[in-house]
Amino acid sequence: MNTYKLKSARASMGYTQVEMAKMLSITQKTYNRKELGIVDFNLREVTKIISILKLDVENVYAIFFNDNITNCISNEVTKNA
Template sequence: MNLKELKIERIRKEITQKEMAKKMNISEVSYNRKEQGKRSFSLQEIKSIAAILGLDCLKVNEIFFDNELTNCNS
């Protein structure tokens, strides 16, 4: 997981951790722990983050799956 890139994308969109947490319907503390790598994001949370930040499949693959996905259309 490339959490540094996730943070960069979030900041690029001018969204705070608090705003991300609210949009994802989780606590700010929970989001913070996940962005720091102390907890894992669920698949549903990854989909939510992608929608909130407008990430394409390749960027999601880069951030969350270390470019291990072979087909982004699945």
């Protein structure tokens, strides 16, 4: 996950970490840890972030993907298989 691009996208939409946390139904501390990459976002949270920040496919890829699918998504896929 590209934490810098996520923070930039959030800031460009004018949202604080507190506001994002409320919209995701998590604490600000948890959101902060996730935005810093310490803890992974789950699939529901990623989906909500995409909607909240109005991310296009290019930005979704740049933020949440690298050479491999991020742990949060791969774990969900494995769990639901």
